[in-house]
Amino acid sequence: MKCDFTDSLLHSYFDDELSTLDALEFGRHVEQCADCGTTLVNLDLLSGTLQLSQLYAPAPASLLREVRHKLGSMTPPRAGAKPFLWQWVAAAAALLLVAIATWRLSPELSNDNYETELAGEIVDMHMRSLEVGYTTGITSHDERAVKEWVERKLKFALPVRDFADSGFALQGGRVDVVEGRSVATLVYAHEGRLIDVFIWPTRKPDSSPREGSQQTFQWVDWRKGKLEFCAVSDVEPTGLKQLYQLMDSSGS
Amino acid sequence: MSEFDLEDRVRFEQLVLPHVDAAFNLARWLLRGRADAEDVAQEALLRACRYFPGFHGGDPRAWVLQIVRNTCYTWLEKNRPTELAVEFNEKFHQQNHATPERLAISGDDRERLTRALEALPPRFREVLILRELEGCSYKEIAAITSIPIGTVMSSLARARRQLCFFLRDPSRKEANREV
Numbered sequence: 428m429k430c431d432f433t434d435s436l437l438h439s440y441f442d443d444e445l446s447t448l449d450a451l452e453f454g455r456h457v458e459q460c461a462d463c464g465t466t467l468v469n470l471d472l473l474s475g476t477l478q479l480s481q482l483y484a485p486a487p488a489s490l491l492r493e494v495r496h497k498l499g500s501m502t503p504p505r506a507g508a509k510p511f512l513w514q515w516v517a518a519a520a521a522l523l524l525v526a527i528a529t530w531r532l533s534p535e536l537s538n539d540n541y542e543t544e545l546a547g548e549i550v551d552m553h554m555r556s557l558e559v560g561y562t563t564g565i566t567s568h569d570e571r572a573v574k575e576w577v578e579r580k581l582k583f584a585l586p587v588r589d590f591a592d593s594g595f596a597l598q599g600g601r602v603d604v605v606e607g608r609s610v611a612t613l614v615y616a617h618e619g620r621l622i623d624v625f626i627w628p629t630r631k632p633d634s635s636p637r638e639g640s641q642q643t644f645q646w647v648d649w650r651k652g653k654l655e656f657c658a659v660s661d662v663e664p665t666g667l668k669q670l671y672q673l674m675d676s677s678g679s
Numbered sequence: 680m681s682e683f684d685l686e687d688r689v690r691f692e693q694l695v696l697p698h699v700d701a702a703f704n705l706a707r708w709l710l711r712g713r714a715d716a717e718d719v720a721q722e723a724l725l726r727a728c729r730y731f732p733g734f735h736g737g738d739p740r741a742w743v744l745q746i747v748r749n750t751c752y753t754w755l756e757k758n759r760p761t762e763l764a765v766e767f768n769e770k771f772h773q774q775n776h777a778t779p780e781r782l783a784i785s786g787d788d789r790e791r792l793t794r795a796l797e798a799l800p801p802r803f804r805e806v807l808i809l810r811e812l813e814g815c816s817y818k819e820i821a822a823i824t825s826i827p828i829g830t831v832m833s834s835l836a837r838a839r840r841q842l843c844f845f846l847r848d849p850s851r852k853e854a855n856r857e858v
Contacts, residue, residue: 435832438839442810444817444832469843477811480789482796486703490717491696494724498688501728566697598693619686 437463441470519623519659520603564601564612573600577611583628585611585654590673594618615670622660622670629655636671638664647671691731694739699724701740701813702747708808709751711797723750741815744823748805755801765800795845802826803838810835 439445440453457463565576574587577600589597598614603625610627629650636649647667648657656674658667702724707716727746734742755763796804805824809815817835821828 434836434840435829438836439817439832442817442835470839473839473843473846474811477792480792482789482792483700483812484704484707484713484716485700486720487713487717490703490721490724491699493721494696494699497725498691498728501688566693621689 437466438470441467441474564599564614566599568597570597573597573613576600577602577613581609581611583611583654585626586674586677587613588674588677590615590670590677593669593673595622595670595673617660617662617666617670620660620662622658622662622667624670624674625657625659627655628653631655636668638667649675651675687732691728694734695724695727695731695743698740698743702743704812705744705747705805705808706751708796708812709748709801709805710754715754719750719754720747722754723747726750738819738822741819741822744809744813745825748823752801763801791846792842795842798845799838799841803834803841806831806834807838807842 436445436449436453440450440457443450445453457467565573567573567576568589568591570587570589574585577587578584580602587597587600591597595615595617598616598621600611600613603610603612610625613624613626615622615624630653631650633652634650636647638645638647645662645664645667646657646659647664647670648655649671650656656671658670660667699720703716703720706720706723707713710716710719723746724743727743730746752763796807799807802824806820809820809823810817815823817828817831820831820835824831826834
């Protein structure tokens, strides 16, 4: 018996592009039509082979480098303009460092040592953030993709949630080095501004949030489930607290 | 070159640059060569920068791939006009209406597939690449290529049929190449 279904229908069925009803009807047809059955097996084989044959050509690194370079020359720094992203990242990281150092180091170190050590760390951090920068991390709204990417690079598990519905859209993540250890950094956008949430393992017990500010930046720090979180941004302090509440109540 | 502000740049980094691989891959298959693909993909991405302030929402991957695709076609028209004139060989189309037989793909698949793909006319090749390698939906392919969705379906069906034909009978794989 000659199959009178059109080719487009068969391919749409194969590509999951049919409506549920049409797919059901065509599925019933396939059970009885040897020709369509064989063609579907072939399509599956072809599709699988195409995907497994390393035909996808990732871009050479020089392409991205060149585009970024040209991009840089298109955005000249202006007086009074907001700083470039990496400067912002460096500033946020430096601020975090100040915050961490203040909480952790000040009892142990004299003021002089503290200042020297801190200055050194800040310079290092600044240079590192130039190298690793915000842009070399993963850029994605997908919780799982960001989680997998960050966890592949770190030795601890962390919760990654997108709160786009509440006005905090996950932008991606990266890995930074603070005080000589690797920390996960999640990036959220809130009302047109970016928030960095630094996360690292801790042995200390859970704590309620502490907050503070440094120049124009705000931070909120808390511990939960053997992880320490520090959100840093130039958003309004209430914005950071809101993000803390979202993360805290989502099981973070 | 027009200036775009920091906010544009941040958004461009977040929305468009994650699709650099997709941009390069499409250019590589449309132009059939890495060196040309890198040049043209770069041109397309810089063009995307210039258009970006006018991009308001929508799917950034489809948006940038559309620009890449158009830039590739402009390049082909200028540098290899004959390539765009290649039409689909209807002979294969008819032959393949015969009762299908099982494919046997094995061995040097990558080489065979590359040649079979490159032998397809560009308009069929792009649909297949977007569907099979980029995972685009019919709707996305229609948006990227500016062709109606019905034509996307039929082009995809014909491209696949021809690819199957090449793979079934390796001795015929160069037959349709008329560059």
